[in-house]
Amino acid sequence: MKPRFKQSKEIKVGVVGYGGAFNMGRAHLQDMQRAGMTPRAVAEPDAARLAVAAKDFPGIQTFSSVTEMLAGSDVNLIVLITPHNTHAPLALQCLRAGRHVVCEKPFAITTAECDAMIAAAKKSGVMLSTYHNRHWDGSILKALEVVKSGVIGDVVRVECHMGGWGKPGDWWRSSKSISGGILYDWGVHVLEYTLQLVGSEVTEVTGFAKRGFWAAQSKWGKDTIEDEGFAVVRFKSSAWATLCISQIDANMKRGMVEVTGTKGTFLWEYDTHEIIVRDGDLTRVTKGRNPPTQWEKYYDNIAAHLTKGVPLVITPEWARRPIHILDLADRSASEGRTLKAKYG
Ligand SMILES: NC(=O)c1ccc[n+]([C@@H]2O[C@H](COP(=O)([O-])OP(=O)(O)OC[C@H]3O[C@@H](n4cnc5c(N)ncnc54)[C@H](O)[C@@H]3O)[C@@H](O)[C@H]2O)c1
Incomplete structure (x- = not known):
């Protein structure tokens, strides 16, 4: 154009x-x-x-x-x-x-x-x-800097986990047919982070979903979003990623995103991060605040x-990638099998 x-x-x-x-x-x-x-x-x-x-x-x-x-x-x-x-x-x-x-x-x-x-x-x-x-969130900018510096080695796994325990709200985000499901609102952001970190094509996705726990108490009834959505993403590079967004997890794991490399881990919350590396028998932990966003x-x-x-x-082809993962995860959860990814 x-x-x-x-x-x-x-x-x-x-x-x-x-x-x-x-x-x-x-x-x-x-x-x-x-x-x-x-x-x-x-x-x-x-x-x-x-x-x-x-x-x-x-x-x-x-x-x-x-x-x-x-x-x-x-x-x-x-x-x-x-x-x-x-x-x-x-x-x-x-x-x-x-x-x-x-x-x-x-x-x-x-x-x-x-x-x-x-x-x-x-x-x-x-x-x-x-x-x-959020392509320009301080947390992902810092994560990319740390990964590129080599301090945590080669990226092996990215785990994204968000949510906690609590009834879905009355807003449209809690309707499956309007929002797409529990993974769509924040999942698309953390998957976009993940795709930047891994830099490799997705080969297949397996999805899991727990439904029905909150539905009876929700204004959306049967159309209520999943209680928990979970996806496992396999990349061509051999790295893998997991995404868990839950409203039934009373003990949600620490950290919103955790990047595990061959030499260390980069763990972040929205505003703060930890770099955890092994030095012989010692584990060194460096804590810091994420830089400002550049939206x-x-x-x-x-x-x-x-x-x-x-x-x-942010080309439309790039924007399609996290949606393809979410779409495959949703269909995989319904069909009970792993689905192959397709690039246009
Ligand atoms: N990127 C971000 O950081 C970020 C933050 C918040 C929301 N969002 C996104 O913004 C979008 C809207 O979310 P929101 O929180 O502002 O929701 P909202 O409910 O506050 O606003 C949505 C508005 O859209 C209007 N609307 C609905 N159908 C319409 C139509 N056909 N034509 C014109 N207007 C219509 C509604 O009347 C409502 O006022 C969602 O996609 C959400 O994920 C992104």
């Missing part, structure tokens, strides 16, 4: 979804404004949230649906900040209308959706990316891509 704009301010942004859970619509528009782009429109069915958007960005165009926004606004980049099951249909609608698209994570729920989105972007000759802001790099890259043709960091 050739650069489309001479200057970043010509990138007129429309946001779809201006929800109140984390005020993500405002965060995206502010960040894009900082990167030089122009906030132009918001589409949101909830009138109260649309009023918040109009107050946050005086003069911004407001619409109650993406269909109205596509018909009534000259936005040329659309950002989707909506529940997970809407990402693929909304992206396809915007891509087919010839608009560039940034989709919040997860890119989509199934591999087939990712493939359809990538094909639609190619057909329309527009950009497609996913907001993997601003995401939209700096989008603006530079659309104005100067700088390569995209």
Whole structure:
């Protein structure tokens, strides 16, 4: 794709979804404004949230649906900040209308959706990316620095574990059909970390799921997310990774991600880390704080891509990779067998 704009301010942004859970619509528009782009429109069915958007960005165009926004606004980049099951249909609608698209994570729920989105972007000759802001989390930046330094040796295994014990909330994230399942919300972030750390293709995935413990107490009933989701990922390099996200684990393991190498381990929580290496009979532990996040790099890259043709960091093919793992893990858990990975 050739650069489309001479200057970043010509990138007129429309946001779809201006929800109140984390005020993500405002965060995206502010960040894009900082990167030089122009906030132009918001589409949101909830009138109260649309009023918040109009107050946050005086003069911004407001619409109650993406269909109205596509018909009534000259936005040329659309950002989707909506529940997970809407990402693929909304992206396809915007891509087919010839608009560039940034989709919040997860890119989509199934591999087939990712493939359809990538094909639609190619057909329309527009950009497609996913907001993997955590690609620039301080923790993964530090982990990559430590792995590249060789201090923990060759990466053998990456274990990601999150959650604890507690009833799923009433929000849409606890609905399996809307969110994709327990592994999708945070799992996509930690898998994206893992793919950076291992740097090798996935060959197969085995998934496990415990269902039904919380369902009777949840507003979502049978559609409640799994109590626990678990995946084992095998890489071509012979490394492997595990992902566990649980709401029934009263004794969740220490550390959000643990990278085991031939000479040592790098273990991190969101803000802190430990480097544990063997020195003869001694075990040396170095503790530290993770460097600051650099999330601003995401939209700096989008603006530079659309104005100067700088390569995209988060390509749609890259965004497809963690979704492929999640999709295989879900199907594997249902079918009770290991599934082979396929790269497009
Ligand atoms: N990258 C991050 O750090 C990060 C952080 C939080 C949320 N997210 C992601 O952002 C997305 C939204 O999450 P949230 O917490 O903001 O949810 P939310 O429930 O607060 O907001 C979603 C909004 O989308 C609106 N909406 C639903 N369907 C729509 C449609 N068809 N057209 C237009 N608007 C529609 C809803 O009315 C709601 O206001 C999810 O994909 C989530 O995973 C990412």
